Amino acid sequence: MQFENSREFARQLDKEDKLSKYRNEFILPKVNGKDVIYFVGNSLGLQPKTAQRYVDEIMKDWAELAVEGHFYAEKSWWDYHERFSEKLARVVGANPAEVTVMNTLTVNLHLLMVSFYRPSGKRYKIICEEKAFPSDQYMISSQVRFHGYDPKDAIVEIKKRDGENNFRTEDVLAKIEEVGEECALVLIGGVNYYTGQVFDMATITKAGHDAGAFVGWDLAHAAGNIELKLSEWNVDFAAWCSYKYMNSGPGNASGCFINKKYHNKKDIPRFEGWWGHNKERRFLMEPEFQPEPTADAWQISNAPILAMAPYLASLEMFDEVGMPALIEKRNKIVAYLEYVLHEIDKDVESSFEIITPADQDKRGTQLSVFLHGEGKELFRYLMDQGVITDWREPNVIRLAPAPFYCSFEDMYEFGQILKEGILNKQKV
Structure with a gap:
């Protein structure tokens, strides 16, 4: 035109x-x-404009039903988070069982790294982009220190070429190949927050897997913005905030993707809590954790309903359009x-x-x-x-x-x- x-x-x-x-x-x-x-x-x-109504519905249910709102509210609270799965799956290109909403972004990345950063022997390094969003830098650095490694040694940054503003995919792939058997995890922002560059997630994910590493993506600037095909790309995990392009309100709840190949596993490293327990048996108060057969197994606490309500309001529009x-x-x-x-x-x-x-x-x-x-x-x-x-x-x-x-x-x-x-x- x-x-x-x-x-x-x-x-x-x-x-x-x-x-x-x-x-x-x-x-x-x-x-x-x-x-x-x-x-x-x-x-x-x-x-x-619909966000206020969604919040008011919860306030009304709380006033009129109190604790019974968990089961008898029109949008019952005990399974409120499940209303996101199908709609969010269409936004990020996933199966509904692979998507959940919980906590906030950096909290979720920390929790997911319990499962997907498992340094052992010579395989302990994390590849990320240079000058990633500071929260990611702090998170990754603290994770490697927690496992007893020096960030200067364990964190490998992909750099831009001198005089260039954006990363080259071939440089990312070369760095993954170079680190090779020492690479435990590739964790990059799907869209660079500073320049707006979109990474070739499909190609990079495959390269990471070929090197024997897990591959995860911070999709803070990607979810609701670009086409995502997390299942098709065979991404291991991803997380995103909901308050940017997805209009959920300041500091609001985060979405997570966990590839279905990690579901139904009791032996996977994971911090666990009541809301990740089998929902059909949750109120039996059993002593042994029985994970939900979906990404919901990574849920820890019951959902923050008031925070999630504006997210659901916005997501309805995403699904409509x-x-x-x-x-x-x-x-x-x-x-x-x-x-x-x-x-x-x-x-x-x-x-x-x-x-x-x-x-x-x-x-x-x-x-x-x-x-x-x-x-x-x-x-x-x-x-x-x-x-x-x-x-x-x-x-x-x-x-x-x-x-x-x-x-x-x-x-x-x-x-x-x-x-x-x-x-x-x-x-x-």
Whole structure:
């Protein structure tokens, strides 16, 4: 499609957008009396209007049924988490039995590493990407120390080539082959949080398995954003937060994937608790743990129902729309944003460098942009004008136009505000 940098053209794209109606299903904050242009769905998604109703239902059941809500609420609490399995499985490309919701992201990664980081003999190293999201760095480092290893020796980082902004798949594969029999685990973020690059998860997973290692993925920036086929790729485990593209609310519950080949095993290393016990026998209070025959065996405590309610509200929309439609709009709106940035770049003295891959198959709902010649004052100007975006040192802004609630006119308007902010500074 031949794009145009005009309001009329952007509005026409919105008229043609089959998902445009979903914008009205979210609550947009306002600045100066106008809806914001919201680019930070990769940090915290907007609140679905239905979320309040889902929470209120639980509060009402709690008030009227008290403890009996576990069994007699319309959405009974004792199996509330099971309502996620089929819908989430469609989002991440899994069998419903392989998906569960519990705890929060880093907690779940720690718990999953009990099962899938089993250092023994010379096989003790973990391969990850350099400058992974700090929480992953801290988590991995603490895990290897817990097992008695030095992080400087046990953690092997895949690096970008000098002068390049993104990782090369061939370099990842070469590092896995190099570490070889010393590799116990490959654990990488499926989408790099800084650049928005999507890793070739299928190819990397196979390479890790060929080396005899477990392979897991942190899908914080991938779930609800890109096409995932965790079962088909034979991934061992994965975890993701729900508050970014999946709009569940700040710090909310995490989703987990555990490959079915690890189900129905009593001898697998795993921290266990009451809610992972066979649900049909759970209230018999038996002394010996009998795991659920699904990913729910990794559940420890009973589900945080109030926290999960907004997640379920959002997930209903994902199931209604489907990932293919979201990805189709994602590709189009990100491409239009990219076009607008290049058009504005022609009119200003500053230069923009988009460090996210140009190939749509290697990126999701994010463009990371170096603002050469610009500082944080431009970011503050954008925020003051109602453009909510994300600043990363030294001078990168991350722009994530989530397809559920961002419009093509937002992209055009952002370009005008960005241009005005740069030109006004240049006049001074």
